[in-house]
Amino acid sequence: MNRRTVIALPLVCLTLHSTLASQAANVYPATETVATAMNRADQPKAAKAITYGQGIDLIVKGLGLNIDNIRFIKEPKATDYCQYADNKASYAQSVIIAANNGITLDRKQRFNTPMTREQFALALEEAMEHTGPYPMNMMWINIGDAAAFVNKDKSNNAVQALIKFGVVKLERNNFRPRAYVTPAEANAMVAKAAAFVKEHKQRVEEHQQQNEVTVTTTPVNAQVNSVVLSRGSQPNSGYQIAITGIDFAEGTATVRYKLSNPEEGKMYMQVITEPKAETFVGSAYKVVLQQDK
Numbered sequence: 001m002n003r004r005t006v007i008a009l010p011l012v013c014l015t016l017h018s019t020l021a022s023q024a025a026n027v028y029p030a031t032e033t034v035a036t037a038m039n040r041a042d043q044p045k046a047a048k049a050i051t052y053g054q055g056i057d058l059i060v061k062g063l064g065l066n067i068d069n070i071r072f073i074k075e076p077k078a079t080d081y082c083q084y085a086d087n088k089a090s091y092a093q094s095v096i097i098a099a100n101n102g103i104t105l106d107r108k109q110r111f112n113t114p115m116t117r118e119q120f121a122l123a124l125e126e127a128m129e130h131t132g133p134y135p136m137n138m139m140w141i142n143i144g145d146a147a148a149f150v151n152k153d154k155s156n157n158a159v160q161a162l163i164k165f166g167v168v169k170l171e172r173n174n175f176r177p178r179a180y181v182t183p184a185e186a187n188a189m190v191a192k193a194a195a196f197v198k199e200h201k202q203r204v205e206e207h208q209q210q211n212e213v214t215v216t217t218t219p220v221n222a223q224v225n226s227v228v229l230s231r232g233s234q235p236n237s238g239y240q241i242a243i244t245g246i247d248f249a250e251g252t253a254t255v256r257y258k259l260s261n262p263e264e265g266k267m268y269m270q271v272i273t274e275p276k277a278e279t280f281v282g283s284a285y286k287v288v289l290q291q292d293k
Helices: 002-028 034-038 052-064 092-099 117-131 152-164 183-210
Strands: 214-221 224-230 241-248 252-260 277-284 286-291
Touching: 002 214, 052 092, 052 117, 117 152, 117 183, 183 252, 214 286, 224 241, 224 252, 224 286, 252 277
Parallel strands: 252 286
Antiparallel strands: 214 224, 224 277, 241 252
16 A cells, blocks of 8 residues: 555545534434434324323313313312423313323323323223223133233223223234324224214113103093003013002102013014003192102
């Protein structure tokens, strides 16, 4: 190697190093190293994960949770429940609502960190249960990666419930609890949860309507009235009503009745019916109803 080559080589390396350093400075802020920028856990990519604050906000708004019926001594703040919450953040009000609607929040929770699938599922199930309760079969579902749950039994039970409610499905028998929940996954879970809650409430309302009993009083003569109890229109002959007794006291006749619904496994005539029961009460009495349990 001649003297000219020996001198030129260091100059080339120095120039190349200077060029690479300049390019890196244009991509990442001068106050942050390349390694730090690429490994920040508190700023997940929007397309790949949602933050804990966004997840709580999505659950609260998606299920329509509120604090309308709660009276506070002073105006509540998110920091009343979680010391690291930001009272000015978009999720702040949802944190307050979540804390008062059955969702367990860690006092030291960081809301700008990515939310895992386990954390999201647990919060969603707690929110759903607060709007319930809901009937659920006791069948145990084997979750292949249940050992990966951080909150072990509590999270396992929550995911079990969500599977039975039709909110989530296992992927090759796994749930991937420690993976970050994506916007698409979170929105899909909340939409299914909201649909489940809405459908259940409609069924309850329909059942209440089916059990609503009306009374009609018609004079038979000057001394006696006919009293007819009705359950309204019912889908089959399995719905019945029967008068079990009448209690008289101080000008009031309390007509007691019992309802019966279709028994599971039995066949009934599928025809619209109006179950009724009739009795007779003296016209001097005021009629009130009382259901026997």
